[in-house]
Amino acid sequence: MKKGWFFILILIVSAGCSDDSNNSGYQPTAQPLDIPDIFSNYIIDPVLPNDNSQTVEGVALGKKLFFDRILSADGTQSCATCHAPQKAFADNLPKSIGIDGVSGTRNAMPLFNLAWNYGDRFNWDGSALSLEQQAEEPVQNPIELHSNWDNVVERLQNHPEYPQLFQLAFNTSTITKALTTKAIAQFERTLISANSKFDKYTLGQTSLTQQELNGLDIFLREDKGDCFHCHGNPNNPLWTDNDFHNNGLDATFTDLGLGAVTGDPNDNGKFRTPSLRNLAFTAPYMHDGRFATIDEVIDHYSEGLQNSPTIDPLMKQIAQGGVQLTNQEKADLKAFLLTLSDPSFLNNPNFQN
Amino acid sequence: MMKKNILLLCIGLCLWACDSDDSGAINTAQTSPTFVFTHNWDGTPVSNSDFNDFIFTTENGESVSIERLRYVISDITFTTNNGEVLNTNLYNFVDVTNNNGLNYALESTIPVGNYSNVSFTFGFDNQDNAQNYPDLNSASFNVPDMLGGGYHYMQFDGKFINNNMEEQGFNYHAIRAVDNPGDNPTFPQDTFFTVNLGAISITNTVEIEVKMNIAGWFKNPNLWDLNVYNQALMPNSTAQILMYENGQSVFTLGDVSDE
Numbered sequence: 001m002k003k004g005w006f007f008i009l010i011l012i013v014s015a016g017c018s019d020d021s022n023n024s025g026y027q028p029t030a031q032p033l034d035i036p037d038i039f040s041n042y043i044i045d046p047v048l049p050n051d052n053s054q055t056v057e058g059v060a061l062g063k064k065l066f067f068d069r070i071l072s073a074d075g076t077q078s079c080a081t082c083h084a085p086q087k088a089f090a091d092n093l094p095k096s097i098g099i100d101g102v103s104g105t106r107n108a109m110p111l112f113n114l115a116w117n118y119g120d121r122f123n124w125d126g127s128a129l130s131l132e133q134q135a136e137e138p139v140q141n142p143i144e145l146h147s148n149w150d151n152v153v154e155r156l157q158n159h160p161e162y163p164q165l166f167q168l169a170f171n172t173s174t175i176t177k178a179l180t181t182k183a184i185a186q187f188e189r190t191l192i193s194a195n196s197k198f199d200k201y202t203l204g205q206t207s208l209t210q211q212e213l214n215g216l217d218i219f220l221r222e223d224k225g226d227c228f229h230c231h232g233n234p235n236n237p238l239w240t241d242n243d244f245h246n247n248g249l250d251a252t253f254t255d256l257g258l259g260a261v262t263g264d265p266n267d268n269g270k271f272r273t274p275s276l277r278n279l280a281f282t283a284p285y286m287h288d289g290r291f292a293t294i295d296e297v298i299d300h301y302s303e304g305l306q307n308s309p310t311i312d313p314l315m316k317q318i319a320q321g322g323v324q325l326t327n328q329e330k331a332d333l334k335a336f337l338l339t340l341s342d343p344s345f346l347n348n349p350n351f352q353n
Numbered sequence: 354m355m356k357k358n359i360l361l362l363c364i365g366l367c368l369w370a371c372d373s374d375d376s377g378a379i380n381t382a383q384t385s386p387t388f389v390f391t392h393n394w395d396g397t398p399v400s401n402s403d404f405n406d407f408i409f410t411t412e413n414g415e416s417v418s419i420e421r422l423r424y425v426i427s428d429i430t431f432t433t434n435n436g437e438v439l440n441t442n443l444y445n446f447v448d449v450t451n452n453n454g455l456n457y458a459l460e461s462t463i464p465v466g467n468y469s470n471v472s473f474t475f476g477f478d479n480q481d482n483a484q485n486y487p488d489l490n491s492a493s494f495n496v497p498d499m500l501g502g503g504y505h506y507m508q509f510d511g512k513f514i515n516n517n518m519e520e521q522g523f524n525y526h527a528i529r530a531v532d533n534p535g536d537n538p539t540f541p542q543d544t545f546f547t548v549n550l551g552a553i554s555i556t557n558t559v560e561i562e563v564k565m566n567i568a569g570w571f572k573n574p575n576l577w578d579l580n581v582y583n584q585a586l587m588p589n590s591t592a593q594i595l596m597y598e599n600g601q602s603v604f605t606l607g608d609v610s611d612e
Contacts, residue, residue, distance in 0.1 A: 042490045222584075222588060226585070228497060229493065229508075313512050313524060314510060
């Protein structure tokens with residue numbers, strides 16, 4: 001009889017040592033995305049993976065990881081080094097510089113409204129097929145955080161706080177690369193920007209100046225700017241189609257973009273359309289950061305187009321270099337574009353370290 | 354929104370089914386036909402694998418490469434042999450570029466039986482065009498308000514070899530024809546149109562092929578010169594009316610078969 005009690009005692013002790021809270025019925029607290037009215041009114045629901053539900057604990061863990069330099073090999077950089085909140089989660093360099101002082105090959109993309117990327121292809125070239133997958137690469141890229149994922153996982157596992165935080169987020173204190181990127185992706189999906197002057201205008205909460213309205217007109221006119229076919233419109237508040245286009249930057253390509261990913265020469269020179277939201281904070285522009293100002297970007301579409309076999313047929317008047325806007329039209333267009341920036345996004349306390 | 358009318362449609366169908374006549378054309382069994390949208394260039398099948406290559410020639414002689422093709426059809430309608438009209442009030446977005454919407458299973462059921470005509474609207478009629486469709490907004494398929502708002506009926510982009518023997522882009526975008534773009538645009542005529550597929554026997558598992566001859570957009574009745582009409586056609590009501598006229602014979606009924 002005493003042996004029976006002894007076995008029961010062992011079982012109880014074993015259960016107490018277990019790091020799996022499933023036995024206790026613990027579940028992380030669901031934290032659905034807070035979808036802005038401007039989105040729910042006009043566009044379809046965001047893309048959310050079935051195997052990575054948003055939770056309070058997962059988002060908190062992802063935020064901590066995003067800002068933690070523990071992900072880099074020498075502890076000097078974090079995701080936020082190149083994706084800073086004050087720059088709409090981009091940086092102000094043409095090409096970001098990794099922990100070894102080596103410049104990358106692409107401009108850091110800003111991070112917001114990522115759950116509404118319906119094609120679920122991330123990076124300028126679409127090389128990442130989910131947000132979770134996107135989070136893998138910078139950690140191990142030799143010219144970025146230059147880590148080894150095994151080492152990262154080991155560092156996290158030996159950290160005084162992370163095992164418990166993973167326990168709370170995923171019901172296990174056994175840390176893996178997959179769970180780490182899931183947490184980061186959860187945090188990134190909460191980075192929602194929908195409070196620009198133009199958003200308020202759409203919701204009837206403010207008005208635009210005449211110059212801004214003139215700029216909107218140029219943006220939408222097919223015989224003027226014709227920006228809307230790729231960059232959305234007042235009924236698509238993402239201000240991007242998240243699709244891939246050759247927008248006439250080069251006659252020959254040093255960076256094949258999507259073509260290097262798909263292997264299809266028809267995709268050479270194509271890059272994902274960036275959102276026009278938060279342009280005020282995300283200079284420089286284009287996949288290689290070649291344009292320092294919005295004015296330079298507008299000049300490109302007006303007079304600077306370079307022809308090539310894969311240039312998008314939506315590009316107009318290529319033989320003349322572009323759509324030939326007047327200086328006044330350029331100024332008006334810029335004024336409108338700046339209404340798409342959302343200062344409140346920069347200072348959202350939920351997005352700060 | 355159109356899809357919200359499914360419930361009303363179902364109720365209507367139930368009532369209709371109860372009121373069967375003695376023609377024998379329609380029975381009470383219900384089915385959801387599948388529409389299969391196929392594309393060809395004067396009979397040669399076209400899919401997105403044929404895009405980005407100058408393998409097509411218009412009636413006017415321009416070599417053409419297709420890069421993007423997507424369009425909306427709406428108001429799929431079934432007319433019984435007794436002349437009763439069953440309007441599904443549904444729409445389908447066909448995106449050939451990304452292989453989406455090519456097989457469209459009707460989102461409601463209709464009675465099995467013989468129908469004297471099956472038809473749909475290319476694009477949207479004006480009432481439907483004024484509605485808000487989040488899926489089309491998400492696809493950036495909108496028409497700017499100063500051009501009347503609503504949605505493209507079709508976005509067909511590509512390149513052609515122009516008279517200077519250079520590659521040049523074209524944007525064959527069909528919308529509601531509009532004049533006086535601005536705060537008060539005017540509309541010279543409607544440019545959506547009805548496509549009549551003809552009589553079809555609807556069985557339990559029927560698949561209805563809808564064929565689009567892409568070459569037709571360039572030739573009948575208006576010989577289309579891409580050197581004249583290539584880009585910025587949305588605010589060009591003349592071009593829109595030519596598209597409307599050419600579109601009339603672009604769609605035909607293909608195979609009707611059991612799955």
